[in-house]
Amino acid sequence: MLKDFFGKKKKYATIPSEQSKLDIPEGLMKKCTNCHKIYYRKEMNKNNNVCPNCDYHHPLTAWERIYSILDEGTFTEWDSDLTSTNPLEFPGYEEKIAKDRDKTGLNESVVTGKGSIDGQPAAFTVMDAGFRMGSMGSAVGEKIARAIERANDASLPFIIFTASGGARMQEGVLSLMQMAKTSVAVKRFSEAGGLMISVMTHPTTGGVSASFASIGDYNIAEPGALIGFAGQRIIEQTINEKLPDDFQTAEFLLNHGQLDKVVHRHEMKPLLTTLLSIHRKGGENV
Incomplete structure (x- = not known):
């Protein structure tokens, strides 16, 4: 017992x-x-x-993450009705999307919106690996780009928690295009003086790791998170070398200068509170 x-x-x-x-x-x-x-x-x-x-x-679901970080009752969701179509008429794709909707209660593998962390407002985006392994299709890229643009318009900091297997193969090049679209949105946001905090959770791989997930002002991760582009076996076969056992873990990336910090889940909210406080415009909530 x-x-x-x-x-x-x-x-x-x-x-x-x-x-x-x-x-x-x-x-x-x-x-x-x-x-x-x-x-x-x-x-x-x-x-x-x-x-x-x-x-x-x-793993946490998108809503579990939101409830664990944001102040109770402060979250307002954006673009909840935006979802994928089947532009390439990929066999069985629509059925798989429908199945994941029923399983997760989500329309897509990302939830976007705004809320407060210890009274400090922020745009907040969370990917959910339970929906198509958090893969990024056209709707996912569009939701993230829109969230960044809304954060820019409202002068809000932008926080994103990533969890993804990469680009969604059923949407082909349309999925890959989301890497450029989201990265451009981040660039414009940064040039306007916006603050972006990227938190990589297990796993953050493929096109997501190679685009918006890795270009925040702060790039942090949860302990043990798998972070990388190609798989370890593919890399080993390409370079004909044996890679370390901890290759592509958050701790490995931290030791090699690719992350700012590895943060325990229990310490995540206090850290985000501190970062938001440091960057608060004019010392006041925006």
Whole structure:
């Protein structure tokens, strides 16, 4: 039985017997994918989906991320009805999109809007890897570009949490075009004096890592996040060299100057609060 999971003596739920499994509601327990300890799901949720045993950062949905960072009741969503079409008539694509809509409750793999962090307003964008692995198609790129432009118009800082497998292959070159579109939007935002904070979570790969995710004023990441363009095996086969085991992890990128900081999930909101305070225009909320 799980007792005082945050106390000095951490106890973990034991694996239930076949008989006791019949009495446990489905979805009550959650197993850490890293250390394989078993917890009550509600207790893991209270810990922001971070394993209390090994500190592994389990994925958060877009809305879980929003609730964990933004002040309660301050979030206003933008472009919630914007979603993908099937411009190339890729077989089965529309059915897969519909399935992910039902599974996640989202229309696309990104949620954009504005809210406050400890009373400080910001444009806030979150990608959700549960929807088509967070892949970037035309609608995703359009939503992100629009969010950056709205942040610019309102003189708001722009914060984005990325989680993506890269460009969405079912949309072909239209998907790849989003790399340029979002990067141009960031460039214009930067030239206008805007503040962009990019937080890369596991995984941030492909065209997303090679575009807007890596060009913030601050580029930070969660512990253990996979960040990179091509896969490690592809790179090894291309250069005929064995790469380090921690290659493309957040910690590896930090050690090689490609990140500003690796931040624990429990410390994320205080850090964002500090950064927003430092850059607040004229010392006042905008």
